[in-house]
Amino acid sequence: MKLLHTKLPEFIKKMQVAAATKGSTPKEINIMGLENLRSAKMQSLRTGRIEHAVGEIAALDNVERLELIMIPRVPETMQTVIVKGIDKEGVCQKAVLEIINVLHPTEEAYLLDCDPENVEDRRPAIGNH
Amino acid sequence: MAQLKYRMIPEGMLNGKLIPLNIVLIDYKDVKECGLEPKEAFEAVAKTIDGPAGLNIIDLDAVTTTSDGIVVEGTIIRMAASDRGRINKDFGYLEMIPLNYTDEDVKREPHLKVWREKYPDRTLYMGPDYKKKIIPVHNVVITGRASNNNSATEMMNIVTMEEILLPILGQLEILRGGKVLLGYTGEVISVGIGMVVAEEYGRIVPKRQYRCGDTAHGSGEYAKTLKKHIPIICAEKPVLAKYIIQALECGLVPGRDIGGSPAVLTVAKYLHKDIDFDNITDRAYEELASIGFTKEWMHSEFPLLTPEEIIARADELIPGCEDYEIYDSKDLVQVKYAEC
Numbered sequence: 001m002k003l004l005h006t007k008l009p010e011f012i013k014k015m016q017v018a019a020a021t022k023g024s025t026p027k028e029i030n031i032m033g034l035e036n037l038r039s040a041k042m043q044s045l046r047t048g049r050i051e052h053a054v055g056e057i058a059a060l061d062n063v064e065r066l067e068l069i070m071i072p073r074v075p076e077t078m079q080t081v082i083v084k085g086i087d088k089e090g091v092c093q094k095a096v097l098e099i100i101n102v103l104h105p106t107e108e109a110y111l112l113d114c115d116p117e118n119v120e121d122r123r124p125a126i127g128n129h
Numbered sequence: 130m131a132q133l134k135y136r137m138i139p140e141g142m143l144n145g146k147l148i149p150l151n152i153v154l155i156d157y158k159d160v161k162e163c164g165l166e167p168k169e170a171f172e173a174v175a176k177t178i179d180g181p182a183g184l185n186i187i188d189l190d191a192v193t194t195t196s197d198g199i200v201v202e203g204t205i206i207r208m209a210a211s212d213r214g215r216i217n218k219d220f221g222y223l224e225m226i227p228l229n230y231t232d233e234d235v236k237r238e239p240h241l242k243v244w245r246e247k248y249p250d251r252t253l254y255m256g257p258d259y260k261k262k263i264i265p266v267h268n269v270v271i272t273g274r275a276s277n278n279n280s281a282t283e284m285m286n287i288v289t290m291e292e293i294l295l296p297i298l299g300q301l302e303i304l305r306g307g308k309v310l311l312g313y314t315g316e317v318i319s320v321g322i323g324m325v326v327a328e329e330y331g332r333i334v335p336k337r338q339y340r341c342g343d344t345a346h347g348s349g350e351y352a353k354t355l356k357k358h359i360p361i362i363c364a365e366k367p368v369l370a371k372y373i374i375q376a377l378e379c380g381l382v383p384g385r386d387i388g389g390s391p392a393v394l395t396v397a398k399y400l401h402k403d404i405d406f407d408n409i410t411d412r413a414y415e416e417l418a419s420i421g422f423t424k425e426w427m428h429s430e431f432p433l434l435t436p437e438e439i440i441a442r443a444d445e446l447i448p449g450c451e452d453y454e455i456y457d458s459k460d461l462v463q464v465k466y467a468e469c
Contacts, residue, residue: 105287108212108273
């Protein structure tokens with residue numbers, strides 16, 4: 001077994017395919033939280049597990065559409081901010097690096113409409129694969 | 130079944146000010162009387178609250194420090210955040226640690242001289258152990274929409290993005306049934322909270338990042354805007370005056386041993402106490418000057434007042450807070466009970 005990484009567009013496509021094919025009817029999936037990512041390598045084993053979860057939920061007869069929301073695992077993220085000044089030729093003339101710490105809501109904020117009994121937490125402990 | 134008493138300021142409008150989430154204060158004595166561990170107490174109370182909540186357990190017998198290094202009686206020893214009755218298992222709960230400081234530690238954090246002299250038998254708490262907590266920078270707990278930050282002195286609803294400041298003395302007054310101010314933080318406190326002291330386990334800024342006399346904000350004339358429009362619940366000014374006077378009478382010098390916040394500087398001026406003008410950095414002076422605490426003000430003559438006169442006239446003399454009213458804390462909080 002190799003610990004591979006999946007390309008971002010491929011990740012998105014896998015989720016859309018699972019939502020469209022695993023139920024008795026094709027279902028749409030709204031993917032949120034990836035909007036800022038232009039290029040990324042996604043953990044392949046986790047991609048497979050998430051794809052499986054999407055398929056499981058898509059297969060439920062009482063589900064009409066799906067949402068996939070990606071939020072930070074640790075709800076305070078330390079971000080580097082790159083401020084760039086670009087000239088007429090499109091060349092960066094000056095840049096400043098800064099940092100900002102961002103506080104995010106945790107998963108409970110996205111599950112307000114879901115009975116806690118219906119939430120299955122399959123996440124490993126923090127720090128584990 | 131035993132019942133755990135707690136005090137709550139509910140989410141919503143309170144006398145014209147927005148309370149962004151449910152604010153819960155629990156007396157550690159009540160937790161012990163119920164035979165609960167602090168985390169169990171939080172869980173019992175959280176179950177009774179459907180919306181987002183910040184929850185603190187307070188030990189009135191221990192001591193802590195304000196951001197400008199004033200030692201006060203009582204402290205927050207545990208903090209939590211809950212939403213829909215639950216506490217996030219990884220990020221919803223945090224413990225402050227008792228500090229077994231040696232004389233050498235107190236030399237490095239000289240504002241603690243007050244603790245040694247006035248409260249030698251009381252346990253000192255500040256923030257959590259930064260080496261153990263999972264959240265990287267802030268001393269914060271988060272569950273869902275609720276965030277309880279800066280070692281439980283600033284609470285937020287991260288979805289509405291509204292916030293409230295809860296300085297330690299105000300929380301202690303609520304537990305004691307005293308009076309509190311409800312208003313807006315304003316420019317003076319926005320600057321004042323930047324005049325910190327160096328603390329290894331500081332409730333807001335650990336690792337002795339900023340020396341006394343400097344500003345943790347370093348924002349020039351913008352520092353006064355930092356929390357200006359944010360609601361605040363804090364202690365009456367005579368309470369603040371009493372603790373500042375105690376620190377000054379222990380021989381602590383503003384700008385060197387305790388932070389040169391506007392409140393501390395004002396009391397020092399009326400008591401004719403020394404201020405270490407040379408140790409205050411230019412960038413701290415710039416922030417202070419932006420709200421009228423110029424070098425000219427600092428070097429001007431003030432009438433000598435007694436501690437009793439300062440405490441009696443504290444509302445008039447000590448700056449801080451805007452558009453505020455003084456309330457009996459019993460009129461702002463609800464006393465509730467959780468089954469445990």
